[in-house]
Amino acid sequence: MVAIDIHEQSRPSTTWRSKLTGATGPLVGLLALCIFLTISTDTFLSLRNGLNILDQITVLGIMAVGMTFVILIGGIDLSVGSVLALAMMVMGWTANIAGLPIGVGIVFALIASGLSGLIVGLMVTMFRVPAFIATLAMMSAVRGVANMITDGQQIVGFPDWFTMLAIDRHFGVLTATVFLMLAVVAVAWLFLHFRSEGRMLYAIGGNPEVARLAGIKVQLVTVLVYVASGVLAGLAGIVLAARLDSVQPSSGLGYELDTIAAVVIGGTSLSGGAGGIGGTLIGVLIIGVLRNGLNLVNVSPFLQQVIIGIVIVLAVGAETIRKRRVA
Amino acid sequence: MVAIDIHEQSRPSTTWRSKLTGATGPLVGLLALCIFLTISTDTFLSLRNGLNILDQITVLGIMAVGMTFVILIGGIDLSVGSVLALAMMVMGWTANIAGLPIGVGIVFALIASGLSGLIVGLMVTMFRVPAFIATLAMMSAVRGVANMITDGQQIVGFPDWFTMLAIDRHFGVLTATVFLMLAVVAVAWLFLHFRSEGRMLYAIGGNPEVARLAGIKVQLVTVLVYVASGVLAGLAGIVLAARLDSVQPSSGLGYELDTIAAVVIGGTSLSGGAGGIGGTLIGVLIIGVLRNGLNLVNVSPFLQQVIIGIVIVLAVGAETIRKRRVA
Amino acid sequence: MTEPVLSLRGISKRYGPLQVLKNVDLDVYPGEVVALLGENGAGKSTLSGIIAGSRAPSDGTMTWLGQPYAPAAPRDAIDKGVVLIHQELQLLPHLSIAENVFIGRWPMKNGMIDRAQMVHRAQEQLARLNLHIPATRKVAGLSTANQQLIEIAKALALKARLLILDEPTAALGGAETEALFEQVRKLRSQGVGIIYISHRMEEIRKITDRIVVLRDGERVHEFADSSTPVRTIVESMVGRSLDRMFPALPEPSSRAVLQVSGLSSPDGSFRDVTFEVHAGEIFGIAGLVGAGRTELVRAISGADPISAGSIRLEGMELKLRAPSDAIAKGIVMVPEDRKDQGLVVGHRISENIVYANLDKLGGRWITAGMKRVFAEKAVAKFGVKGRAEQYASDLSGGNQQKVVIAKWLMREPKVVVLDEPTRGIDVGARAGIYDIIVNLAKQGVAVIVVSSDLEEVLGVSNRILVLAQGRQAGILTRGEANDVSVMELATI
């Protein structure tokens, strides 16, 4: 029996690294990318550009947190881009057309996006529609509703204090929106690591039947996760509205793939049960730095697409190579 | 208790229906949709419209066959839309710029798309990059390459016999392209049902380790499946080129979601191992009939999006409701 | 006697037309261990599931400490103190051992999970079972035996008033079983009611106070005294008398079919193993849990790579890069873990059987009829209680195991490797499987049997290879081998 112990102890035990479960490769990729860009441009490595990148990833970052929850339980949410547009239009309509205070608009927007998540959650749990289908359907339907609010027109111009949330750099560094993203990420990280509800997501994603047998309310948690994803997509919509000082129903087209990509690049497994917020943050940063950096080095847009593809594979493949070396 | 019973309910025993594994709900949905459209328009139920619908689904239908293979083994292919564009550009370039016969262009196009599938297959098997990431990267890189061939320009005008393939209705009914799609579907169906290689796909999707231990060459089969998906996407590109009498590198944007949707609506499980071509055909038809029908009943485009969402959920949800009744 | 913790009255369960349980009554009193026995598919696991709230009965009532009891979900049962150790492992491979042990009930401090406390307490639970793996380690990659022990620790961590153990020892060796029994005795003395399900008769006699026998979903017998002769118990289970367990072994030929020499694994789980198996010989491999038996036979069947040594089949050296290579040469393996390696549980029995025989089904075009005929033949031949078109997930554990064996033996191989072949198989059927093994040998097949059940290895083997911590401790002939000589070698 002694043999077992020695043998099994020889595998690496938990260290700080395991907090990033599976994200070490992407982290290495991110660092390599940053070093390359620092050397090849004189503009990349500067406080201002760093803050720009943070600004640029707020929307993706907030949505990716919700998506991480969803993917952790083994689901998927294709509706986030449309829900973001819905939230923007609801807020814009309430504030600029119905003429209510913008605060009310924000509340309505979050309610609308939460409702959309609730519908997804109920479809998935009560009617057993696969998450892919349920959210694909919502992606189409919610986009239609967002368009119908103003018959496809955009709404421009919000109060100054509102747009300043995305502009004013408090203490010369962080805008309120970036701060909001960082707060969302931090809270989500704590939640996933230290709240039992957070660990339940891992259990459900690992094996829903095991979770059910262990007494976890799988259906309830599932519904709440989709609601959270909806609300976070709505929140991202509000941030985007502040950033653009306008709302339009075509916002967020195709964001679902970006968001899922950020989460998966960050090492969260699409089959659920493994991964986390740390990895997602790295995934979001890889996408953000890549887009920012390629613009700075002024690569042609077509070549950019090729490079983006290669970098994504390398960032994720690094994980495999690292594992091989260890093994 | 209800929830539990759903979980345990006895599965229907083998009948002819089981050939459509899980697609009975969608089939019912498709029929209901057709009946509704027949009643509410006087144009839907006509030979001409039927043939139109067939024309309209050829491209999706061919791609969905490859995607069915990929999803059956538990993978996913996000690169199909880009590969379609690559094949179009390679063919267009060979025929109209290099001035070779269009037949050579077609061969080159299929080789290029097969190569792209091969790269995906090798990334997935050799470097253990998750299929989602590998094909996402290819989606970006291949699109870039397709753009670079003509620096983003379209190529217009092919020989008459080529475009006639998509126009000439032989025996007054089927165009050559529709016939090609039907042949692809039929061969794929026979392959999946009656060839031992076809059954291997199910085994791999069900549990790759079990399949490996059962002596199936999992890696080889996986690579071949991605190659098949690439080649079929390329074939779809050639059909599209004939239909449009032109090629442009932005073709097929977003087709990956449509294709996956068709497969999943048809009852093939995204976790692999269950489903089939019969269901996929139904899924493709649902999407085709829905788009065609909504244009015929003259619904406003924004409302169309909402209705498409609702119908998709109903078509798939019908399966659950049917199962409940049986149980 | 005191009031029972749990009473069942008239419990029935139907799956469509199939009646799995009929009118079962059962009382469990505090401080007693009730054995629940029955053949594969008798309904033992179904009954456990009903008690633990994971399945709903079609009929009947349950009483918990005098109160009506109808759990709507496993949670309700756990809250009352009903704890079930499932027949199949229910662990989350990506999470740490500690998190698995306390799944859903993690120790909290100030609204946050107290990780230090969790690890500490999990480590204590493991220690009670003599398991000294760091509780922070992930479950993925642990051996089946260790996973089973974690599954047990998970149950022991809950405050149980009724504990149901559904074949907890199927994957365990003698020492682990003893550690488990110690805990069971302790709980019994604390007044916990215990239901114990197993197919190992010697255990039943050792640990249980009372025996209840199910047959085809009906309660057919109760023995108030666990010292009832095994023969009588088995007869009431199987419904016929079982004269012997192990058939007479044939005389092996002198022709060596499989020759293994100097075989070592890259990770050192076995080193420098040399032996040969003759045509018509049954070659047993024994050792403690973790001795590397599974790794050795996986390497022989091409599932894992080797770092040194050679494998020869009928004199020809084999280069095995994948199981397909071994299978093509006629070496097949029935793997240890039916759920993750043996079966696609979500697929039909017929499909599962066909997966291992795709090349055997005449040519490469396979019709549904051919599949069905082939599978029905296998089902009949190996006594699977089920129809070829049923889903594997709907079979009882023991019947699933029979499907795995059937799937491989339909190939008519030259060398058969069986890793824990009778795991979870009832006594009656086990005798049937031994007959199958001996028949294979009679036809000149070389058979390797790996088992943690010492009686089994001793009963069916011509010779026995004993592994100790990955080293070859010795090879014993049938004459030399007995409990003592094997254990001596295994523990050096």
Place this chain on the structure above:
Amino acid sequence: KEVKKIGLAVANLQANFFNQIKQSVEDEAKKRGIQVVTVDAKGDGPTQVNQIQDLLTQSIDALIYIPAGAAAASVPVKLAKSAGVPVVNVDRNADGAPGDTFLATDSVASAKAVCDYILKQAGGKGKMVIIHGQKGTTPEVDRSKGCGESLKANPGVKVVAEQYSNIWAQDEGFQIMQNMLQANPDVTIVFAQADALALGAAQAIKVANPQQKIVLGGFDGDTAALEALSKGVFDVTATQQTQKMGREAVANAVKLASGDKVPPVQLLDATLTTKDNVAGFIANHP
């Protein structure tokens, strides 16, 4: 022949420019008592071919056709012609199979006017950046050409960076401008080839808060952009006559259906719009 039903195939309703034409066509048709069947290709050429098939199935009397993606442009016209339905092409036309008439803005001339204006505002010198539309599309090519002519006449202006948008969207404009300012903080002139891109760029400039004044020109005259222009968010745009285009499209469709002759190409000019004349356009979009 009397026109009862018109098919309207729109390239992409998510673009304000097309949405305005759609609304104008529907209004005009309503006035004339004509039914309009609208379909939205969401930017995909093949989808549009399908949709036009479906329109023809419903026996429309005329087709107003805004091609999505120039490459697919010829097939729908051929389909309509073979069904005997007259085609009014709007905004884009195909070489091989032009519509019976073609209504569009003279993009080259209007883009030249916009660039002339911003270069003049900047005093004919300085560093300039260009945010292109989707690379290779007709509007992108024409607007680049027009602006190029203006640049030739102003050698004092140096173009220091050019980037391409993928879907002409506002947040792209924002991101591209932000990165351009990062690489070239001393830019003084910006030409964004669509108003959405210009609005995004304006916001990025506001965020960066540079010391120098940056002159910013857009294109299209989207309703929301005109609003922004009046508030001084950016400096100039070329307002396309979307309302007129819609009205003209219906009028031409009716004429064609009744067999009247119409000129094959009818170019409308886009009006250079600045803070000074924007009020009129907001009250009454041309």
